[in-house]
Amino acid sequence: MKRKIYEQLIDWKNTESFKPLIVLGVRQCGKTYIIDEFCKNEFKSYKKINLLYDLDIVKLYASNESSDKKYNDLKTLLDFDFEQEDSILFIDEIQESEELISDLKYFYEKHNNVRIICAGSLLGVKLARLNKPFPVGKITRLYMYPMDFEEFLIAFNQQPLLDKIKDCFENNRTMGILHNKAIDYYRRYLLSGGMPESVKALVDCGDNYYYYDLSSLNDIVEDYKNDMNHHVANATETLKIRNIYNSLSSQLQNASKKFQYSVVDSNAKSREYSLPLNWLEESNMVQICKCVKLPEKPLLGFVDNDVFKVYYSDVGIFNRLVNNDIKTVMLDDMKIYKGIITENYVANQLKANGIDLVYWKGNRNSEVDFLISTKDDGIIPIEVKAEEHTQSKSLKIYEELYHPKYMIRISLKDFGYNPETKIKSIPLYATFLIKNLVY
Numbered sequence: 174m175k176r177k178i179y180e181q182l183i184d185w186k187n188t189e190s191f192k193p194l195i196v197l198g199v200r201q202c203g204k205t206y207i208i209d210e211f212c213k214n215e216f217k218s219y220k221k222i223n224l225l226y227d228l229d230i231v232k233l234y235a236s237n238e239s240s241d242k243k244y245n246d247l248k249t250l251l252d253f254d255f256e257q258e259d260s261i262l263f264i265d266e267i268q269e270s271e272e273l274i275s276d277l278k279y280f281y282e283k284h285n286n287v288r289i290i291c292a293g294s295l296l297g298v299k300l301a302r303l304n305k306p307f308p309v310g311k312i313t314r315l316y317m318y319p320m321d322f323e324e325f326l327i328a329f330n331q332q333p334l335l336d337k338i339k340d341c342f343e344n345n346r347t348m349g350i351l352h353n354k355a356i357d358y359y360r361r362y363l364l365s366g367g368m369p370e371s372v373k374a375l376v377d378c379g380d381n382y383y384y385y386d387l388s389s390l391n392d393i394v395e396d397y398k399n400d401m402n403h404h405v406a407n408a409t410e411t412l413k414i415r416n417i418y419n420s421l422s423s424q425l426q427n428a429s430k431k432f433q434y435s436v437v438d439s440n441a442k443s444r445e446y447s448l449p450l451n452w453l454e455e456s457n458m459v460q461i462c463k464c465v466k467l468p469e470k471p472l473l474g475f476v477d478n479d480v481f482k483v484y485y486s487d488v489g490i491f492n493r494l495v496n497n498d499i500k501t502v503m504l505d506d507m508k509i510y511k512g513i514i515t516e517n518y519v520a521n522q523l524k525a526n527g528i529d530l531v532y533w534k535g536n537r538n539s540e541v542d543f544l545i546s547t548k549d550d551g552i553i554p555i556e557v558k559a560e561e562h563t564q565s566k567s568l569k570i571y572e573e574l575y576h577p578k579y580m581i582r583i584s585l586k587d588f589g590y591n592p593e594t595k596i597k598s599i600p601l602y603a604t605f606l607i608k609n610l611v612y
Contacts, residue, residue, distance in 0.1 A: 174328045174369055176203060178317050182211045185313060186288070193277045193289040193308075195267075197297045198317035199457035199486050200400060201393050203369040204292045205265055207317070212290070218260035220253040224269035224293075234272035240279040261288040268299035268404075278308035297455040298404045318457075318525035319367030319487045321605045326358060328372050334358070342599070342606045347587045352600065356585060359602040363518060364502045366489015367525070368393055383499055390493045397458055397490075405452065413437075413449035418458065421483055422495050425513040429540070431464070432483045443479075450483070460484045460520055462530035468544055468552045468575055472531045482532065484520040491517050515559035516542060519583055519604050526608040539570040547610045550578040555607070558584035568596070581607070 178196075185194050198204050212219040224231055233246055248254060255262040267274055280289055293299070300307065320328070326335045338355060341348050348355060361382060365375040371389045378384045401414045420437045427433065432450075434441040453459045464480035465472055485491040492502055495510050507514055520530055523543065533541040533554060543555040554577060556565050561584060568580050572595065579595045589598040599607070 174203075174320070174324070174373065176207045176317075176320070176324060178207060178315070179211060181315055182208070182290075183215065185315070186215055190313075191285040191288060192281055192311060192313045193291060194313045194315060195277075195296070195300075196290065196292045196315050196317055197300075197457065198292075199319070200294050200396060201368055201370060202317055202319045202457075204317050206369065208263055208265075208290055208292055212261050212263050216259055216261045216288070218253070218255075218257055219263070220251055220255065220261075221263040221265065222251065223265045224273070225266045230273070231270045234270045234276060240276055240283070243276065244279070244284065255287050255289070256284065261290060264289065264291045266293045267291040268293040268296045271299075271303055271305040274300070274303065275305040275308060278306075278311040281308070281311040295400055295403055295456050297457060298452055301451065301455045302404055316457075319489075319521065320369060320372055321367060321522055321525040322359070322362055322602055323605045325362050325365075325367065325372060328376055329358065331358065338600075338603050339606065341588045342603050342609070345588055345590055345597075347589065348600070349587075352587045355600065355602045359600075360503055360505065362602075363488055363492065363514065364499060366390065366487040366492070367521070368487055368489060371489055382503065385499055387493065387499070390489055394490060394493055400456065401452075406448075410449055410452070413446055414452050417446065417449055417483075418453060419494075421459065421485060422491070422510070422513070424483060425517070426509065428538075429534075430482050430513070430516075431480055431534075453483075458486050460486055460524050460530060462520060462532055462543070464534050465531055465544065466534060468533050468554070468571075470546055470552065472544060472546050472552065473529060476531070480534065482530075484517045484530075486521065488514060488518045488521055511559045515601065516557045518601070519543065519555075519557045522604040523607065526605055528608060528611055533571065535567075535570060535574065537570060539567040541567050541571050545581075545607060545611055548612060550610070553577055553579065553581060553610070555581045555583060558582060561585045 196204050196208060222230060229250060233243055280287055334355060337351055361375060365371045374389045375382060375385050401411050405411050416437050424432050424436050434443055434446050437446060454461055462482040463476045465475040466477060467475045469475055491514055497507055501507055524530055528545060531544045533544050541554040542557045545553050547553050554571050556568050579597050581597050581599055583599050583601055583604055585601060586598045587600060
């Protein structure tokens, strides 16, 4: 399946700086698959190693030998000269060797003609908790997320529909009769989420999505729970990580939607749960949305670090965690979860397209779901609605206070703009295109 990150990998290949590349992302979002495809398609010579199985390499880098000797021994072990022109070495599961991660600095400084790309499970957690020196400034990072709605439509061979959505977004035209078709695919996306294995299972069903096998998502959820035992200080931290993760649906149902440690544990204190929450963030299992009380540029310069929201990294996983079945999602019968699942979907789409998650909270119980810093129009507020009903007091309060050039409301409504209210209507299925306003 086509992934947009492929173009970023091409950009890395074409850079003059041969910094090793580390690809970070939540487990099973497709990192290994797309890197493997990239290496096969774009290089004449390619070698892949996996440190879960290539234990001799782990032992080599754990030894006290010099970096020069390790480098030469690595080439001999692999029987692969990665210094030859148009070649690349892919190191998967690199988190199994802190020493090799640290030695990426040596690769860049002494052998910067070598192309190396690295990935791994829970690699973000490992990098945040390294005991060895991290190669600061000597590597390039690239973040990968579950498939966004654009990639989802491509997987379903819906390029004409995708083209129509893009045209309507750019020219503020309505979708007309095709609006309902796009909404149908949006609901399918809520069902499967963006994990490639889950999307493929849904694609294989064709239009008979009631035969979609939920086991792929169930397996991912179980893998996530098992991962919570890795790269932790002790069993107590694992328990706290699980308790936070399981609390998120309740957290988002709070009136304020902000994350509260007391929801995890009535006696919880932030200092006791900050590391477990950081573990979830670095694993990319969750996405943090930061609060600002003054919507000025740069937005991240006005963050209140004590106030934030936490979303699941994939809306399909969210639906499985709250046991929403196929009928519940496709018939739009999610009841109490509908609003927060919709908001979670929007958060995922923004994050996957490189937009920082930021929201605004003011006085009088006013709150705007997201803020974006646009390239031409300053700070623009975004309100998310799960229905066509779109009344919002918070947007009115925000407009009175800050007078933005316009405001965005994401909902089930078709594209449109109301010059009196200054509200631009964007359908939920077009959320991924908001990136065009930012970059």
